[in-house]
Amino acid sequence: MKVVKFGGSSVASAEQYKKVAEIILADKERKAVIVSAPGKRFDGDQKTTDLLIELAESINNGKTDQAVMAKVLDRYNEIISELHLDSSLIQTIKGRLEELISLYKEDEERLLDALKSSGEDNNAKVMTAYLLSLGHQASYISPKEAGVIVTDEPGNAQILPEAYERIAELRNREGILVIPGFFGYSYQGNIVTFPRGGSDITGSIIAAGLNAVEYENFTDVDSVYCVSPKMVKNPRELKEITYREMRELAYSGFSVFHDEALQPVFQKGIPVRVKNTNRPEAEGTRIVLKRELKGQTVIGIASDNDFCSLNITKYLMNRELGFGRRLLTILEDEGISYEHTPSGIDNMSIILRSHQLVNGKEERVLQRIKEELDVDDINIERKLAMIMVVGEGMKEAVGVAAKAAQALAESRSNIKMINQGSSEVSMMFGVDEESVTRAVNCLYNAYFPSTEKAIH
Incomplete structure (x- = not known):
């Protein structure tokens, strides 16, 4: 079994959804799918998560910004419409947003976590509906159902050790399992988000819980580079890198991974492969426990x-x-x-x-x-x-x-x-x-x- 995670740019539009579905269906081992919230479709576009934060701030200031709410719903409606999915999906999404606002409007921190997490949560429901429309067996699995049990500090969720036993039970499920990234549930019943970039953390946790043969992380670059392309022109691609090397680089500004994301798979020794949604045929970068140094001192x-x-x-x-x-x-x-x-x-x-x-x-x-x-x-x-x-x-x-x-x-x-x-x-x-x-x-x-x- 492989766990595969798709970042925001990979699920930003209906066109990207089609690419994602092709990637999932191309390998029968890709059974658990983690999705982010819709990201930017073009330069200057807004990420759905940023819109949801803006929505939460407007509620905390005493008045729901209906224009921002409309922008959030338009992002999903565009995807649903272009994929020819049931139009009732957008009403389900709207109803869930209104429910979360009603539940948490008196608690700023809980409201922010609830609305931020809805980006991934609703996207997972839409992805499930799309896979079903293509004639494949797929299920939406909420983090609560999946067993992603976390600490209760808003915005800084930490996975609890006993969660992994619950997640392991997902191996008995049939079909493709679509799980929203970025958040879990506390024992108190609260929605709690991981730090920003937390969908990577969810993917790593699910991979560790399922004892996956590989955790594939699809993004918008062919591989991990030895230095940021924003600073050096045409930098060298890395084919293989160790967890410790990736951890050091992630801490120091590499944007490929949140610096907490690799801990669960590192502890289990599960290899990670970074790949490009837009060029899935590219080999990508493999992150492993040990690699052959081959005379290269600095990576x-x-x-x-x-x-x-x-x-x-x-x-x-x-x-x-x-x-x-x-x-x-x-x-x-x-x-x-x-x-x-x-x-x-x-x-x-x-x-x-x-x-x-x-x-x-x-x-x-x-x-x-x-x-x-x-x-x-x-x-x-x-x-x-x-x-x-x-x-x-x-x-x-x-x-x-x-x-x-x-x-x-x-x-x-x-x-x-x-x-x-x-x-x-x-x-x-x-x-x-x-x-x-x-x-x-x-x-x-x-x-x-x-x-x-x-x-x-």
Whole structure:
């Protein structure tokens, strides 16, 4: 059995639906199908999920925006009409939206989760109807029926361990099973969404629960690239990559996967294949536990912006017992998570996502550090970008860091931070945001010279 997930661009229109159906029916092992909400049909179009968020915000402000509601219904109606499906489907969708609004209109967080999840939920119903219209056995399976039991924190659902036993029971079902992505149900009976990009998480959870032979993730690119095509022209495609490499790259800005999405299949050792809905014949990229390194030390380069560095100096810091613990306790008290903590004997830097220092948190954190830790100096450096150089082969190679330093020097990038984990799967460099594109291009040219053959 294979689990196959289709992203928003793959189910954005009736034309895309037809491609999806052909892909599903081309392989009898594709039994469990996970769908996202309809995505953008063209540049400048709105994703259905964004429309649903807009709808929820209008209700929270005291008045349902009927124009936005109409746009949501028009997206589904267009697909239903062009696929010649029963027109009563749109009334079912409208009725469900009105029911959710009625149920949750007094609770902002629950309303947002309920309406966001309806994008995937309604799309799964339409996909089921389409497969049935083609004469194939198919069933819509809600996450509750599937056994996707999650924690009860709105917008941040986490799968519960016992869910996998319930999901495994789906193996006894006949026909194609169509399951909406992005959300589950808590024991309290609430609809709870995974973080944004959560349909990938659903697909991974279902694949793990069913012990699938492969989890296929269809999107709008032929494969995973070794660097973002938005930053480097015509980058090299990757035919195979490990879970650990993909995790590092996803954390650092790769948009192919949400960085939590691979955990369930990683734990089960289930291979993942990324493929293109518009070119299903392309081989795609396979994500596996282990791969042959074949002399390639670095497999990918990723970057992300919006970091800042909290820089702290105190003479004899290294001799002060509990300094680091007390510093991190201050961040914990404010609900701030940190990314990295490079340090010296008298100084320490805390790398944070900038968006966390809002609503007075920055002022409180700085004041508490000054007063409670009696530091000599403290300052914040803003507009930092983090660049991750990733590859399982790095731990067995000499000169990888030297090559990176030379490339960054050629890009005229001032290195603000260097960090390498004990696993030696990645190296991280902090640079100014304004130089990140130059830096990534120089690193790409250093590790992927144009004369080198494609990675297999």
